Structures are given as structure tokens and as C-alpha cells.
Amino acid sequence: MASGYYSNVVLNINPALFTLYTPLLAAVTAIALLYRFVVHPLFFSPLVRIPCAHPLAAVTSLWMDWRRFTGREVETTWEAFKKHGPYVRLGPNEIAVNTILGGVTTAHGHGFENLDKTSWYDFFINHGTRNTFSALGKEHGTKRKRVSNVYAKSYVQNSRHVRAILAELVQGRLLPSCWEMAASNTPLDVLALNFAYGLDFVAAFIFGLSRGTDFLRDTACRQIWLEEYRKSHPSEYMFWLLEHPRLIKILSKFRIYIVPKWYHEADTDFDKWGEKLIDETEQALQNGFTEESAHSGDMPNVYFQQKRAMADELKLGQGAYFKPTPEQRLELASECLDHLVATRDTFGVAFSFVLLELSKHPYAQVRLRTELRSIRNPMWYSPTMEGRASAASLPEPAALEKLPYLWAIMKESIRLRGTVPTPNPRVTPLGTKTHLGPHKNIPPGVRISAFAWCLHRNEAVFPQAELWLPDRWLNSSSEKLAEMEKWFWAFGSGSRQCLGRNVAMEIMRFALAAIYTNFETSVVDDAGFNYKSFVTGNLGNKLSLRFTHVA
Template identity: 35%
Template sequence: MPSPSVSIIAGIALIAAAVYKFIIYPAFLSPLSKIPAANWSVHFSSLWINYIRYTNVENATVFELHKNKGPIVRMGPAELSVNCYEGGLKTIYTGGFPKTEFYINRFMNYGNIGNMFCFIDSKTHSTRKRMLSNIYSKSVVLASPTARATSKAILYDRLLPIFQKSSDSKNAIEVHSLDYAYAMDAFMAYQFGLDIGSNFIQDVEKRKWYLHLFFSRRPYLFWTTEVPTFTAWMHKLGIRLVPQWVDNATVALENWNLDICDKAEALLSSPAAASTPAISYPAIYAVERAKFQKADIKPPPQMTAKDPRQTYPRRLDIASDMYDHNAAAHETSGDTLTWLYYEMSLRPALQKQLREELLTLDPPILFPAPSAHFELPDPKKVDALPLLDAILQETLRRWVSVPGGQPRVTPGVCSLAGYDGIPGGVRVQSAAYVLHRNPEVFPDPEAWKPERWLDASVDELNEMRRWFWAFGSGGRMCIGNNIAIHSMKHAIAAIYTNFTTTIVDAEGIEQDDGFTAGPKGNKLWLQFHHV
């Protein structure tokens, strides 16, 4: 039995070792100790950054930190925020830095089924992305008979009549919820076909049901995303940091999406699949389904494991991707359209200028349709309009709908923002909210100025495009950016060809904080006036 003196010495040694490992080394000797710190405690604790995230002020806080401390800031013992292009954005996001557990914790669907967005390793992600990259490519989207036919139907049969009614009755419309509805309907029509996809524009009760379940869970994401182990342990102790109704809401939304996938599967499995008209064809679903069928020489793991939910091959794999894509589409495009209409409604002269440009389309997108055989103009012509493009680009910059940090992990020892020897396993991230407010690249960054995209020199434009991060960059760049731009440009073009807009109530239009973030007030009331 050791003597008391030996035990005391051993205890002191353990304490000293712990002090060295958890305080002295990280605070004074680690390569990260040389990097400006957000707070004195971040050298040895994650409490500060977790508090910032829990109180939902991360984006604004990080922005101020970079203004005061430079292009790289230490946010935790093994966490950095980076706000520069060379040695930062370019290195991290085009250099193959893998994703972190953040994405698994937040974006896994159907309990344990991954999707393209949450895959951590690049190989798994790139394999899945190759399945869908063509159907999402700009050339395919702009030439797609399905995208063209569904765009016309949604604009003329669903959306524009609502604005005409507002003009006729002189009653204002709350457009934020409607923008979510349009974004979802437009995307899902390309994803599943017009008949199977959502109809949130006209089915207001279903829209309210979906949006309530989708957004009411948001305040609880901190627990499951940032501190999942702690949250699970608390649950085992009988303390639910995430209420049961949150889990129930997630299951309800997943089942809603799964039902739509099942309908698309039934359509494509039927003898009538080959004769399905373009307007009803589930373009995105069909492509991933066909790619899986080609890739699966033997049954996939979920089938061999006899998962009772896998009633046909790859049911949950495809459904997880489809859910992730349509959830992202409705939120990001819906928020973007709301802010664009807000900014345009402040500028009657710009509305007039845009309408003059839109009337150069052949044919223009007039409502009511000038004839029963009216067709939308060539999507390539819509996409090429310079003022329309500048207005959308500036909205995506100033009011970026995914403003939060995009975490990655250093794959090994590397250099970032002029600091060498940064070890592997460090969480590093940049944020569009901060990148888009660099005054050296975007002068007067808080102002919404579409003209900055029209008047810039070639060098200035190239620099803005390098820092423009509304859709991310590198191999993990948002796969849906082309269909998103297509649907948003068509909505903007249809509205401002036929109507002017004025603000009735924009209280709370300022942006919330978070990984994704819409208007704090969750509303925008506009009056439409037919031209």
C-alpha cells in the first residue's frame, strides 16, 4: 500500500498534468494560441462559443470579431473562424477539408439515413453528387421541358391570380409565407412533377401545417446539433432538452415526403411511365432512382438488413435526399424572394426600369396570357437579363439566406490566414454573412446596390464573385443553385412585368441569426397594383 506522501505526490502530478494539458498548452504553447482569441476562455473551453450559438447571435458576433481581430479568430480550443479568400476560403473549401459531425447531427433523415448534404467524407459525397449533377446543371435546367411546363402552370394557374386579386380588391398580401409556398411548389414540380409535387400556393392549410412543423423545431436544434452527446445523456437521466413533440414533428414531415416519393415510385413503375407528359414527370426523382438501379449490382445494405421500411430498393436513401433538397429549396429561395420584393418595393423607379427590361423578352410574360397557346419565353433569355440578374445577385449577397458558418475539419497540419502549424482535427469555418460584408470587396456592404454588379470593372467583378458565397464553393457547393435561380428569376420577371408593389407592413424585416435565417418578423405585407 503506497504511503500517504506517495499518494499526495501522485495526485499533485495528475493535477499538474491536467493543468498543462487543458490550460497551459492550449493557452500558451499550442499553434492555435498565437491566433487572436474571441474570448479569454476559448483557449481551454467551448462554453463561450456554445453560449453564443445557444443565444442565437453567432453571425453578428463573428462579424464584429473579424472587424476587430482580423481574418482569423480562435473560437474554441479546437475551433477557428476564417474570413479571407487566399489561405482561407480557397484552402478550406476547394482543398478537400472534410465536413464535421455538425451535418450528420442536423441533416440526417429517417433516423439513420444519410444524404448528399450530410456525408462527411468526400468520396461518398462525390459518388452521390455525380448521380444528380446533370439533372441540376444549368444547361439541363434551362432546356428542361418539365421545368418550362411546370413554371408556366405554377405562375399562371396558381401565383399570378393571387396578385391580380390583390390588385383588384386593393387588399394587401402577406408574401413571406407565399414565397415559401412558391419556392416549394416550383422546386417540387421539377423534382416530382406537377401532379405529385406540393401545391402550397393554393392549399393554404397544408402550407400552414408544413411551415409550422418545419420552423417550430428550430429553437431546439442547438441541442441536437452542437451538444448531441450531452443531450443524449440528459435524456437517459429523464431530462428531455428536446421535447417529444419535436421528434413527432420531424417524423410527420418525413412521412409527408416519403408519401410523395412513393407516388413517384408507383408512377415510374407503372406501364404508363414512358408516356408521362413532361409537366407530370418526376425529373429529379427519376434520375436518382435510375442511377441507383444501375449502381446496385447486389441489394443495398438496408435491403439485406431487412429494414421493414425499405419496401422497394433504395426507398429511404432517395427519400432522404429528396427531403433534404426540397426543405432547403423552399426556405432559402422563399427568404430570398421576400427580401428582394422588400427592396424593390422601396424603389418605384427601379421597378419601372426592370419592367422595361422584362418587356424586351419575346414574348413578354404578360398576365393574363395574351392567348390560349401562350408559352413562356426562352429560359436562357430570362436568365441573361442583366438588371434582373444584378437584382437577384445583390439580394443573395446582402440578404444571404444561409448566413451561418459552414464547418469543416483540418485533415492534417496546415496553414490558414498566415498562421502555420495548425494541427489536424480543428474545426474551421467561414460564413457568408461575414464574407459578404467585406468593404474592400463590396463597398458600403450594408447597402443593397444592384448597380455594383453592373458598374464593376472586370477585375472588381471577378473579386466579388470570388467572395460571393450564397451557394458555397468547391465540390460541396449547393447542387440546386441553378434550379433555384431559374425559379426565382421567373417569379420576379412575372411579377414586375405585370405589377408594381408597395409596402404595407415590413416590421421585423431585419435578418435573424442562425445557420439559415429569414426575417425576424416572419412576414412582409405588400399591396400589388396591376400595371
Template identity: 30%
Template sequence: MDTFVQWQFGRSLGSNLIEDLAERKMYFDGFFSPGPYTFWQYYFPDLARVLRTVGIYLIPRWVDTHFKAIEDWNLDKCDRAQQLLARHETLAEADQPVVFEQALKSMSEVDSKPGAYPQRMEVASDMFAHNSAAFETSGNTETYFFYEMCRNPIWQKRLREELLTLEPQLKFEQGKKYEIEDLPSSKVVDALPILHAVIVETMRLYPSVPGGQPRVVPRPCTLGSFENIPKGTIVQSYAYALHRTPEIFPDPHQWKPERWLDASPEQLTVMKKWFWPFSSGGRMCIGSNFAYYSMKFLAAGVYTNYTTTIHDHGDMELQDSYLAGPNGHRLEVKFHSNTHEDAIRY
């Protein structure tokens, strides 16, 4: 979340959910509170609204209070970023509100009065969609990634050997101020085969959006073996089910990164076709490239410098919901410095 919000609004307006407990609690309370009530919100918004006028709350009022807090948090960042751009100062690269600037220039105007730029709420809504979509999806994937890496030390070793070929390496030195030149190029990191295999295998087995992706049929059509589906029908598919198809992914319930490394070019083409964590088509994930970028750099940074083991965890079974993480909501990982004498040896 913090990496995405910094890219979105710039360093000076970034979030600090890692260290700021109050900000983290505010965000979590707002983000998770509507979860059990989305059925009413999505399918019967009018009913929920009308019943409210006679004092019946299908969605409790405290949900509104918590949710409004994160909407206000997002709107405040938008307003401050607009003012930052309206001052036309030269900003350091890390302070540039990259995503917001793009939205403001294409949907609104930079030079407006504070809080009064055209389409202010539309721009804020777009920004809210971005940061709320970035957070839980990448977070759950990374949780399962660390879970499986801890359970499979051989893959930590293989990954580390690959990471040590990077130039420059992602070695962490306490107190050092890192510049962009101190990092390997993102293209080179993205192309590392073992890093790619461990990340995509995590997304295959634990898709963070395993639930149905509904679409309305625009005209009568055929889907697979279903013929003449009438116009207006809602159809949906599930990454969870596609990713567990044994003919495409043998041993589908096993975390096996080697399936992505050992496949023939023909098998790989079919596997990629069935790999659906980001959906597809006009409404597919707009942040998939950023997601790969941030998850790969995180994984590369950690495993260049540390060996990890599991300290404790709750129920790791994937939740049965649209957005899903572990049922138990808890994974505690120990980091053992690779340069430290207590580093785990293989």
C-alpha cells in the same frame, strides 16, 4: 417550395403550400420546430439519445412529432413517384418526377414492389435534403428582394423596361392556359443584366445562409494569415462577413444593384470571388441553378405585370442564425396591376 416540389416529384405529386393551409402549417411546424435545438442534435447527438433513455429530453418530444410529419409527407411522395414510374406510362412533361427519377435510377430500381425499392430510406433522405434546402433559402431571398424593390421604385422601372424586351413577354392574362412556348427561354431570362443585378445584390446583402459553413481541415494547412492549422481542426467562414467587406463591396450595408452593373471586368472578378451565398467546394449548394431559375422567373413574372409597394412589415433585420430571414417574419406587399387604371405611374 411548390415550384421545386413540382419539379422534384411532378405536377400530380406537387405540393400546394400557397393555397393549402393545412399542408402549409404541417410543413412549417415540422421545418421550424428543431431550430432552437440543433446545437444538441449536431454536436451532442449521443448525449441527447442517452439522456432520453432516462427520461431527460434535451430536444422536446413534440419536435419529433412535428418533424416526423414532414418526413412522412416526403416519404409518401417518394413511394407514389416510384409507383408512377413503375407503371411505365407516358407522362406529360409537367408530370415527370424529374429529380426523383434521377435519384431512383442511380441509387435504386424503378421496377420494385410498392414501398419496397432498394435503398428506399436513402433515396427519401436525399429527396428530403433537396426540398428542405430549397424552401427557406429561396423564400428568404425573395422576401428581401420584394422588400428592397418596393423601397426602390426606380429599380422596378428599370427592371420592367428590361423585361418588356423579352420575346415573348411574361404578360399574365387571366384564365389563359400557359404552355412552355408562351415563356421566354430560361437562358435569355438568366442573361438579363438588370434582373441578375437585383437578385445577386439581394443575396449579397441578405444571404439566406449567413452562418458559418464548417469544414474539417484534412491535413495541416495555411488559411489566409493563419499558418500550420492542425489536421482535424474545424474552420469556418461566413457569407455574412465576406459580403460586408468594404474594400470589395463599398457601402456594404446598402442595397446597390448598380455595383454589379458598373464594375470593371477586374472588379467583377474580385466581387464574384467574394460572393459566397451558395458556399463553394464539394458541399456547395447543389440547387444554385434551380434557385436562380425560380427566383428570376418569379421576379420577371411579377414585375412584367405589377408594380409593388409595401403594405406593412415586421422587424426586417436579418436573424443571427445559420439560416436567416427577417426577425419579424412578416412582409406584406401590395400588387398594383400595370394595366389597371390604379397602376402607380412614375
């Protein structure tokens, strides 16, 4: 009956009307599209007063997409900032900011001044479940709160488990590798070593030493893991995975695959590896593991704390010992795996850069070594100590933390090359207008990007910004120092500031102290240390240093 009705309607239309209205309809549509996609963004959008990085940027995001696709996102944005100032338009609906006040504070602040993340972060969803890094809105606060106390500086510096892990990793695994390379005069690829150090620490911190990884010593296993990681975070497809996740999904419905099958396989394998660690840790809890009885270093700090917080939320009586449902298991896995990914993506590269700068500046090493040897309990190492890693012999965290030159070296190296130059994109919220410094009434749905790379190169704040000058952190007035601190954005800011910041700084401090108390380093080959590329890099990335023992 229905089809008869429609066919009657169609049949009753006078064909002459078609001839009359079709061109009219086409013209109206064309004008509407022209207005929507050209006239409005060029002349009437609230963003028109923001200078465009390129004339095409006002009407299409394809121009910036091409820059991103060809790996030129940061340099393009940096050039635009230099030419137009701290606010630039990268696309019809995208702005980049290079100022703290009225820029970063608006998008990356606390509470209302903490704009939500864009779909760029969907890539970091594991097991189909969001985690602290990829969660949005209120869910983010809940997830972050679950684990924030174990990542607090007081926990990281006072926990007996952290000290035991550090002793094992630094004295038992890292220093012997450095000694071996020094003794045989063989260059060491510190990039792979630093990936291993960061991952071994964080895996032990999450799951406990006995269930963590041993990539510092087991180089074959490390290589397999890094290869698997590279496949599941393939630098050559990251543009699509980060910028166009929805397009990938839509096209795959039509059997058009932008990213190859091996990426999906590796991603699944990677998730499975994470699940295995979760299951082993859960099994230990179910077997009666307790916080009190745990050997030093063996406490699954992050896993346990997360479960305890989940139990509190659900008002479960058994604390961390409840049996997780399949959904809860994946939620736990997603969070824990993300912390390992966050470590792999940042720590190894940032720490390698500190070692590279020190290796290029022998005078800085001498000064650092003098400072490190001046503490009450220097981190001496000799191979006869092997197998005798002991937390008691480590210096107190505060003793290292208050060493001024060590601090200045870390700060300056991380300023210059803290992590990858990613845009950290945020989106203006629905139902309200956002004010961005002098630019008022930014509508909902506008992407705002900011780059630590560019903020850290502001000559007014960091004169001779391209130079590695640790003394800038020591010789500046207190006002200048406060200003530099305000602009130091390596770990982000506001409610979504890096969760692992204290861990990263702590383990870097201990490793630097251990290495430079005992060795000097020099560059053998840094051509493969392509630190301008995306964090994931590729397996060819290497930083080859020579270690020489200094008595």
C-alpha cells in the same frame, strides 16, 4: 476465483501507500488537466498566433457557445473580424475565416481542399440515412453524382418538364394570387407565398407535378406543413440540435431531454410525409410510367435520375425501374426530403429579401419593368389567362438570363442577404496538418467556420457594403467584377457548392419577371421579417407587401 484474486490484491496493499500516493496522483492529474486545457491552448497550441475573439476563447468553447445560444454568433464573429482581421479563434479548437484565398479555398475547395463537414450537419440526416448535404468523405461524391446532372443548368433550362412546371406555377398559381391581392387591395404575406413557390417547384421537379405539393393555392395545407416544419426545425432548440447533437443523445440515455418530445414527434411525421411522396412516385414507376410517355411537367426528374444512377452503380439491368430494398427506399427518401428542406431553408427567405429591396426602391422597379417589357415575349398576365398556363408562352430562359438589371438585382440582393448567416463548419482532416493562409500546421480536428454574411461585407471588395446597390454589378471594371464574383459566396464553393443553385436562380428569375412585368410592390409591414434569425424562423415571420397592377 477472479473476485478472490482481486480481493487478495486489495487486501495486500499497505494502507499507508494510499495515504502517500493519493495526493500525489491527484496533483499529477490536476497538472495534466491544467496543461491540457489551459497551458497548452494558451501557449503551445498551433493556434496561439491566431487572435482570439475573446480571451476566454483560447481555453473554452463555452464563451462562443453562449453567443450562439443567445443568437449572436454572426455579429460576434463579425465584430472579431473587424477588430482582428480575417482569421480569428472562436474556441480552443475553432477558427473562423473571412478571406477567400487561404481561408475559404482551403476549407471549401475541390478534392483535397474540400474538408469534411462536422457533426453540425448530422441534424440534416433524414430517416437515419445520410444524403448529399449530410454525407461525409467518399459517400458524398457518390450521392451528389447521382443527381447532379438534373440540377445542371443545361437540364434546368432545356427540359420540357421544367418549362411546364414553371408555366403551371408562375402563370397558373403565382400570378393569379398576386392579381387577386392587387384587385382587392389586400396586402400579401410574400414570405409564406415564396416558401410555397419554392417548395411547389422543387416537389414537382423531384416527384412530378401530379405528385408534388400545391402550397401556392392550398393555403390551409401550406399552413399545416409550415407549422409541422417549424416543429421539426425548432428555432428555439436549433442551438442544441446543431451544436450538441451528441450531448442530446447522451443525456437522453439518462432520461434528460434537452429538446421536447414534440420535436421528435414532428420529425417523425415529417419523415413519414416524405416517405409517402416517395412511395407514390415509386408506385407510378412500377405501374409502367415512362420518360417518353410522361406528360410535360410530370417527370419525377430527381427521383428517377437517382434510381437510374443507383441501378448503374449496382449494375442492375432494369434502370430506374428496380424495386428498392427497404434501405434503398429510405436512402431515396432522405435525399429527396433534404432537397425540400434545403429549399424551405433558403429560397423563400432569399427571394423575399429581393422583393423587399425592390419594394423599398420604386425607381429600381420602374427600371426593371422597362427592361422586362423590352424582351420579345414579355410575361404579360391578365385574369382571362387563368387556366391557360402554357410553356410555349414563357420567354426563353436565355432571354431573361441576359437582362443586365434583373441579374444585378438578384446578385446584389443575394449578396446582402442570400441566406441565413450559418457558419458552414468544416473540420481539418486526420493524419495531416492543414495550412490556412499564414497559419501553418493546423492540427487535425480543428473546426473552421466561414460566413457568407461576413465575406459579403468586406468593404475592400464591396464598398458601402451595407447598401443595396445593384449598379455595382453593372458599372465595375472587369477586374473588379471578377473580384466581386470571387467573393460572392451565397451558394458556397468547391465540391460542396449548392446543388440547387441553378434551380434557385432560374425560378427566382421567372418569378421576378412575372411579378414586375405586371405589378409594382410596396412595403406594408416588414417588422415581422426577422431575417437575421436562423432560417427556420417562426410562424410569426411575415413580410407584408401591397401589389398594384401596372397596365
